[in-house]
Amino acid sequence: MSDSLQRRNFIKAASASLLLSSFGTYGFEFFKDERPKKVGLIGTGWYGTSDVLRLIQVANVEVNALCDVDSIFLENTAKLVAQRQKNGQKPKLFTDYRKMLNAMDFDIVLIGTPDHWHALMCIAALKAGAHVYVQKPISVDVMEGEAMVAAARKYNKVVQVGTQRKSTPHLISVKEEIIDAGLLGTIGHVDMCCYYHMRANDNPPLQEVPDRLDYEMWTGPAPMRPYDGLPHRRWWRTFREYGNGITGDMCVHMLDTVRWMLQLGWPNRISSKGGIYVQKNGKSNISDTQTAVFEYDNFNCNWQHRTWGNAADPEYPWAFKIYGEKGVLKADVMKAEFIPANGDAPKKFEVLYERDTYPEDLNEKDIELHAAPATRRHMLNFLNAIQNNTRPIADIEEGHISSASCILANLSMDLNRPLVYDPKSKRILNDPEATQLLQRSYRGPWKHPYPDTI
Structure with a gap:
């Protein structure tokens, strides 16, 4: 291991300790699961890609599949994920989320599509047995949101909404x-x-x-x-x-x-x-x-x-x-x-x-550097809720x-x-x-x- 990589890992470990001591009551923890969580992403545009890269930074995960209706977005995010995740593997690619959910098993599905797709995709992922991280707003009409809450409760899954202001340190x-x-x-x-x-x-x-x-x-x-x-x-x-x-x-x-x-x-x-x-x-x-x-x-x-x-x-x-x-x-x-x-x-x-802790952020296209620390903590709170079978800070009902x-x-x-x-x-x-x-x-x-x- 190079000196620079050792130093970076030390900084991240130190940051994790500080994170726990400062914000432990909010469920921000670094996980050392023996088995990496299997992750799928639906919607590989701006924020979907940003969300999955933040998750890779803080948790033991394998992003096994990506889904998008734009082939260029799909390929670009697949390359980024292969570069960032530990196993270096390129995820399988799908253009239909139903085929992705039918073909593979996931612990977690991230949804970063436009709003009009959130409800159907979230409910389908819950039915497939996955916990879900869905971007805000959760729906385009009120009954979609009611159905999403009902599905999360019926299938006893954690759904975290991307309202990461609740995980913003300041x-x-x-x-x-x-x-x-x-x-x-x-x-x-x-x-x-x-x-x-x-x-x-x-x-x-x-x-x-x-x-x-x-x-x-x-x-x-x-x-x-x-x-x-x-x-x-x-x-x-x-x-x-x-x-x-x-x-x-x-x-x-x-x-x-x-x-x-x-x-x-x-x-x-x-x-x-x-x-x-x-x-x-x-x-x-x-x-x-x-x-x-x-x-x-x-x-x-x-x-x-x-x-x-x-x-x-x-x-x-x-x-x-x-x-x-x-x-x-x-x-x-x-x-x-x-x-x-x-x-x-x-x-x-x-x-x-967290520029020093996560220097890879600095070269990421369109990243919101001010929001990245909040999203990382939001992902950790999500994982903590999955591990402990509790409600996350941005639960689907909220x-x-x-x-x-x-x-x-x-x-x-x-x-x-x-x-x-x-x-x-x-x-x-x-x-x-x-x-x-x-x-x-x-x-x-x-x-x-x-x-x-x-």
Whole structure:
């Protein structure tokens, strides 16, 4: 073993010890299983690939199979995985997730596809006997999420949702040192926002589908749009056919983090206003401007996004702010600060990077270096829950509450009225029209999952 490799392994071992001593209560542990866990990945795009590489870094796993409808993405990720995993083997490649699940046995399946595929793939992997790590938001409609929760419970499997803010070191410190310590006093209001200019709004012409892509399978249960270019990365997110816009993509992270910090469940009522007010010239059909109010017993959590103009607070363009009688807490993925109302000096928190411990991160295309430590800890918490048969920190039910709340905000915007969702009856109270919209139609031959028929 080379000196540099020995040094790197020593650093990683030291980091593991520090991790356990600092964050042991969150189930962050390094595992030394005698038998490596067999892993499959469905969706080899940006975040699917990032997730599987983070898992390889912290656990004894063998990534045996990859699935994607884009042959170039599939081959590129296969090469990366072969370079990174210990056995050096290239995973088997599939273009249909059903064939992959039928052909092989997995301990863990990671799902990094666009949102409109999450429910069917998650439920199929659970039925096949695997534990699942699924990206957020977990679904494109509320009943999909209910079915995913039902499947996880029926098959007694761990499902971790990729809301890794709960595993972000500086936000864990914020929760412990500010929220749990009671420094805010009585909390009376929460603001959440995103002002990133991330809404794709082009007008590309219709094109022939390239040989690299199975567009029929990519579309799956979603409505079929005429093909106008590769839908990867930002383009698919700009259409309600495949997701829930900026609210479903970005609010879900902030709302989930606030709910975790303040121990909040389902909102009592959800209302939202918005639409396409400024960016009217492109094909995008998601809102460019939207506000939403998630009402709780003693305060409201307010969301606002604009994909144009300047951020209200340039220091916190995607963030949450919790207002208490004794001060305000501002936080985002990079930093946080508690500003006491009595004039004392603010208490500041900074993001943790692990460049020295994981130098391979520095050469990885499109990696979010600030998020990598959080994702590694999220994977470790996932593995800890599997090992101990417990619920992970981002359990599917919690992911469902956060995802469904954002979906309900969009429904409220569409219907122009507040909505009260009852998770027991799985209905919008006193609103049959809204209740019908809790599940959308699937394109044949795909069939929508139901929680009572899993």
